[in-house]
Amino acid sequence: MRICFVTDRPDHPLLADARTLLTPRHEVTVLDPDGDLDSAPVAADVYLLKARTPKALAFAARAERRGARVLNSASATRACQDRVRMAEIAWAAGLPFPATHAFGSPARLLATGPAYPLMVKSRHSRRHDLVARVDDIDALRATAGEWPDEPIVAQEFVDNGGWDHKLWVVDGHVFAGLRRTALDGPAETKPIAAEDLPPGWAALARRVGAAFGLAVYGVDILEVEGRPSIIDVNAFPGMRGMTGAPTALAELAVRAGESTGPRSRAGVRTNDSMRTGRPR
Template sequence: MRVCLLTDKPDHPLLAATASVLTEAEHRVTFLNPDIGTGSPSEPVPPDDLADVYLLKAHTPRALALARFLESHGARVVNSADATELCQDRSRTAVVAEGAGLPMPRTWTLDALSEALDGAERPESGYPLMVKSRHSRRADLVARVDGPVELRDLAAEWSDEPVVLQEFVANSGWDHKLWVIAGEVFAGVRPAPVGAPPDGARAAPLVGELPQSWTRLALRTGEVFGLDVYGVDVLDREGAPVVVDINAFPGIRGPRGAPAALAALALRSPRTGPPAHEV
């Protein structure tokens, strides 16, 4: 079986380990960086010589364009281009989550952060609030703002940035990361970037140690967003889980079994032929 990983970081621990698992099982593994070159993203991919499955780790516009090209020619892409693009837009993510009843902070969308200054003294969400780039990407904006002065300082640096404003979720200070690969849940914990975690390190919880409602929430999130490989960042608000971010194909680091789970997903997701309308 031929498996192609779409990424600019073939040495990423999860991807490298997954490639090793597949290669040891005598499957052919290749890597393709969608962002190399200036021509069409599909240029290096002959439509008559597609891999059986493509793992879409890259999330750039060129990567999404390539994924759509592959899908239009019958290739299986994990995650799909549509699902990946949806998760890149925090405004659309919030709307979909609210419609599905997933617990997320209240969210407001602005075309530019400078628009927040019109109501800097009394923003709709109150203070503190979270300010995030609307479009998730590397080195995007994610910041806690505690008052008008901080908001003005942030707007001076990110004036034209499309953003979402979110209510701040008072939490335990720990960011629980639930990673899901084809229905198998893995867990990790990190100091919340905007909380006040206790001093010292904290061991990653075993999935069985989490409340069942948390794992059910993670699985339900994948169903709602049409994802096979994804991460759900959860904060503990007085014992209740609140989803603060959803990531398509995140950089899963640490959990044992994740590479094997991803390899198994690739092997049971073969290309099934061209779409019916192209036959």
């Protein structure tokens, strides 16, 4: 079976470890999302879409049309990049998600005279986007000055004691950790067992996958008055330090390829059913 990682970080621990598991029995390649994807052939049976650039998403959509399996799909990945769309999907599925209001810029939010504190985020999720707690009008004015043309969303701020619950899911397998919120300094993740999560949280994380059409994803959850509130959904996060995640990812890639039927180089389907070696 031919499996391709679409990523600019093939040395990332999650991907490197999964590739090590797959390589003995499968042909594993890497596709650079910054390369010439317009002319790149669709040569793999399964693509693991770790990149989220427009070029990578366009290639993923083309691969899907050619019959390859893409994890996660281009459409599901795009939905997680738009925080308004994210909220709409969550609400439609009955998932607990905070009230989210969209504005064309921080100045437009400023004109409404909002209540403080609040969270202000870039509408379009990406590396180094805007995610900030805004405590008063002066802070919002400063944000408007730094991000004058940035489309944003505003959400009620909820104090989480400086820690976020991070849940990661790979094909239904739930991994979890506590991470220092980005507002409070450098990220530090403390792994916790899924069974040590509050009751129902693992099941809630799996519901997110069904609602968004995701197989590999992350869910950020805050506890608000004893109940969970989903504040973010990420397609194909890194999951550093999560024991068992690379194996789960490798097994998912193999099962995805088997479900579509691997193809030979000439495009003829074969009966290759090699596995990663881990019994289920």
